[in-house]
Amino acid sequence: MEYSRRNFIKAAGVSAVAVTTTVSAVVSGTEVAAAAPKPSPLAIPDAITRETSTFNINGKNYQAEYEVRTTLWEVIAVKLGLTGTNRSCNRASCGACSVLIDGTPFYSCHTLAMEAVGKKIFTVEGLGDEKNLHPLQRVAHLYSAAECGFCTPGWEVTAKGLLDKNTNPTVDQVKAALSGHICRCAAYAAIVRTVIDTGKVLRGEAEIA
Ligand code: FES
Ligand code: FES
Known part of the structure; x- marks a missing residue:
């Protein structure tokens, strides 16, 4: 179906x-x-x-x-x-x-x-829990990519789906992948930056401070 x-x-x-x-x-x-x-x-x-x-x-x-x-x-x-x-x-x-x-x-x-x-x-x-956060969650925390946090589980899951297929997406690819998500707190810049930089971590090109 x-x-x-x-x-x-x-x-x-x-x-x-x-x-x-x-x-x-x-x-x-x-x-x-x-x-x-x-x-x-x-x-x-x-x-x-x-x-x-x-x-x-x-x-x-x-x-x-x-x-x-x-x-x-x-x-x-x-x-x-x-x-x-x-x-x-x-x-x-x-x-x-x-x-x-x-x-x-x-x-x-x-x-x-x-x-x-x-x-x-x-x-x-499935991403992680408070004792073992996924890199996406750790970077999101670092960049304050959540304010009220209500949209967070949704876009994080979509971003995980994107990064599973492509750990090096462009900004435009991230924006396109997340285009079905509304963040009422308008944390969009931090969200996109989170996905881009999580890709760098997953590729071994950056570490999370
Ligand atoms: S709650 Fe499903 S798209 Fe908004
Ligand atoms: S952080 Fe509040 S809706 Fe996105």
Whole structure:
């Protein structure tokens, strides 16, 4: 299956069509139309199906039950408790929720969980922890590439995906790779510098002070 926002919207549209059809039928019946309660805008339709699958995250296998409408972020953060991946806009716009799937960055808020089954998922927890930070995290700390830090797990994961493929990216390549990330604190200059200089560390051309 191809990962895209279009596929997500298509999948979500199947349930939306079903709901719309039901509402029209109700409205066209005179005796029901007057009494039909207004649906809450927050009402979530009943689950269509449930599945239990194994998700490979940062090299470990986790089992989770999910519904066909469940997003990958919901599985990672809510069901499995890997809360490092932030969800901010929930609209496929900001990049805070990014994870790698087979090495490619995806917005986990707009990737269905079922699309990631059988793939290798990488989240910020796979980068490092406070006792053993990844060079990207150490350089980011040195350059203060985070202010509120909300965008940080997302762009760090995307940058890791870039550096895994190319440890010597140009500034333009870094900007292009991170173009799907919004930093509301506008730490962009420090973020780009972090990725460039982490490449130097990974290539053995620089050390972190
Ligand atoms: S929370 Fe997913 S792109 Fe903003
Ligand atoms: S550091 Fe605050 S959003 Fe990026």
